[in-house]
Amino acid sequence: MANESFEPKIVGFLCRWCSYTGADLAGTSRIQYPPNLAAIRVMCSGRVDPTFVVKALRDGADGVLIAGCHPGDCHYAEGNYKAMRRFPMLLNLLDQFGIERERVRLEWISASEGDLFAQLVKQFTEQLRKLGPLNWQERIEALCTNL
Amino acid sequence: MAKPKVAFYWCASCGGCEETVVDLAEDILKVVAAVDIALWPVAIDIKLKDVQAWKPGDVAVAFINGAVRLSEQEEWVKLLREKCSLIVAFGSCAHIGGIPGLANATTKEQIFANKYHLSPTINNPNGTVPQEHSKVDNYDLELPFFWKDVKTLDQVIDVDYYLPGCPPPPNLVAEAVNAILEGKLPPKGSVLAPEKALCESCPRNETKPDDLTIASFKRVSTSTPDPEKCFLAEGYLCMGPATRSGCGERCINGNMPCRGCFGPTPDALDAGLKLLSAIASRGKADTTESSQVLADSLADPLGTLYRFSLPASLLRRRLVDLHENS
Numbered sequence: 001m002a003n004e005s006f007e008p009k010i011v012g013f014l015c016r017w018c019s020y021t022g023a024d025l026a027g028t029s030r031i032q033y034p035p036n037l038a039a040i041r042v043m044c045s046g047r048v049d050p051t052f053v054v055k056a057l058r059d060g061a062d063g064v065l066i067a068g069c070h071p072g073d074c075h076y077a078e079g080n081y082k083a084m085r086r087f088p089m090l091l092n093l094l095d096q097f098g099i100e101r102e103r104v105r106l107e108w109i110s111a112s113e114g115d116l117f118a119q120l121v122k123q124f125t126e127q128l129r130k131l132g133p134l135n136w137q138e139r140i141e142a143l144c145t146n147l
Numbered sequence: 148m149a150k151p152k153v154a155f156y157w158c159a160s161c162g163g164c165e166e167t168v169v170d171l172a173e174d175i176l177k178v179v180a181a182v183d184i185a186l187w188p189v190a191i192d193i194k195l196k197d198v199q200a201w202k203p204g205d206v207a208v209a210f211i212n213g214a215v216r217l218s219e220q221e222e223w224v225k226l227l228r229e230k231c232s233l234i235v236a237f238g239s240c241a242h243i244g245g246i247p248g249l250a251n252a253t254t255k256e257q258i259f260a261n262k263y264h265l266s267p268t269i270n271n272p273n274g275t276v277p278q279e280h281s282k283v284d285n286y287d288l289e290l291p292f293f294w295k296d297v298k299t300l301d302q303v304i305d306v307d308y309y310l311p312g313c314p315p316p317p318n319l320v321a322e323a324v325n326a327i328l329e330g331k332l333p334p335k336g337s338v339l340a341p342e343k344a345l346c347e348s349c350p351r352n353e354t355k356p357d358d359l360t361i362a363s364f365k366r367v368s369t370s371t372p373d374p375e376k377c378f379l380a381e382g383y384l385c386m387g388p389a390t391r392s393g394c395g396e397r398c399i400n401g402n403m404p405c406r407g408c409f410g411p412t413p414d415a416l417d418a419g420l421k422l423l424s425a426i427a428s429r430g431k432a433d434t435t436e437s438s439q440v441l442a443d444s445l446a447d448p449l450g451t452l453y454r455f456s457l458p459a460s461l462l463r464r465r466l467v468d469l470h471e472n473s
Contacts, residue, residue, distance in 0.1 A: 085432050090423065
């Protein structure tokens with residue numbers, strides 16, 4: 001399914017304290033990385049309701065990144081632990097819905113890890129390019145027509 | 148003045164919703180004193196052509212139960228929409244898909260293969276499967292078409308009100324009938340049940356802990372819950388926090404955790420994901436590994452979190468033939 005011309009769309013939920021600042025650092029440091037990720041700043045990775053992830057996939061995203069502070073560094077003490085506990089259960093559920101686990105990632109990026117953020121986006125973009133488009137809307141319509 | 152007419156119809160359902168009408172007990176006499184029953188396939192013999200002869204508005208309200216899975220069901224509910232002033236989706240299956248909606252976790256092909264070929268109790272040496280058209284002794288026989296997908300009633304026709312539950316409890320049915328007779332109906336699209344979560348009316352609410360400490364989930368098939376304690380406190384997955392109340396806590400009183408037949412509370416876009424979020428985030432796990440243990444202890448998250456609501460959920464059904472059409 002590798003398609004050179006396919007540009008995956010990634011929605012990134014980045015925590016305001018660490019990961020968004022890390023992404024900002026990647027920018028101010030002029031580190032090159034693919035433009036495939038649309039960043040959404042959230043107050044905490046713990047605020048990322050699994051509903052947000054599913055809505056993004058439904059509405060056209062090929063992949064979703066949730067990024068927060070490293071465990072122990074959460075501005076709200078344990079928000080990132082909440083994200084950590086939900087994540088494998090969400091993957092198990094998506095698996096049953098026929099959506100590949102590789103489409104959703106949870107990563108810890110600190111405010112100083114701009115280069116790590118750039119590498120991650122690069123790697124995730126390539127991973128999704130290999131996987132191909134999710135195309136949820138079109139595929140579900142084909143499955144739900146009556147004939 | 149002539150009595151208003153009501154219709155009952157059934158689609159993909161088990162017959163339990165018909166039972167709840169009978170469960171009105173003596174109150175059914177008040178209902179039949181106030182209305183005429185124009186259609187009720189389980190009890191009276193009315194044909195399709197009889198209903199086709201009705202004029203629009205002849206029948207005040209149709210209570211339709213069951214999910215929609217066959218072409219015949221689609222034909223009937225569209226006809227009833229045309230002829231009846233109000234449509235009430237009656238019971239979990241019409242409301243949110245119900246148990247028949249779990250078929251959306253698999254495919255039509257798989258269902259037919261299991262049902263007619265693979266099941267160990269099947270003896271079908273000729274590999275016979277039902278056909279939409281067949282000829283027997285010069286007669287052309289027709290069967291309804293089996294859709295690829297199970298739908299809620301409002302995915303097929305416009306629905307005015309919803310009566311939730313598997314089946315809806317008699318008191319809610321009686322209240323709904325009274326509201327219709329007296330013309331005291333809430334805004335169109337309302338679910339005719341309380342808006343609060345089940346936990347608020349649960350007799351075990353006092354033992355619900357502020358912090359859950361579930362490290363792995365227990366299952367009612369392999370252990371017995373304490374008859375008084377909050378199920379979540381003990382580690383059984385209970386849909387109570389994300390499910391509408393009004394059911395009369397029938398499952399709870401039978402020592403069974405809530406399975407979500409009343410559907411999501413109004414502020415939950417997707418009950419399954421909301422519950423996953425609430426339960427998992429407060430589990431007892433502080434590492435990636437222990438979070439995985441917690442997640443894997445929930446054996447069938449799709450079947451558990453969407454036992455009654457798969458077709459109405461955000462993701463609706465399992466995607467199949469990955470990459471084939473993309």
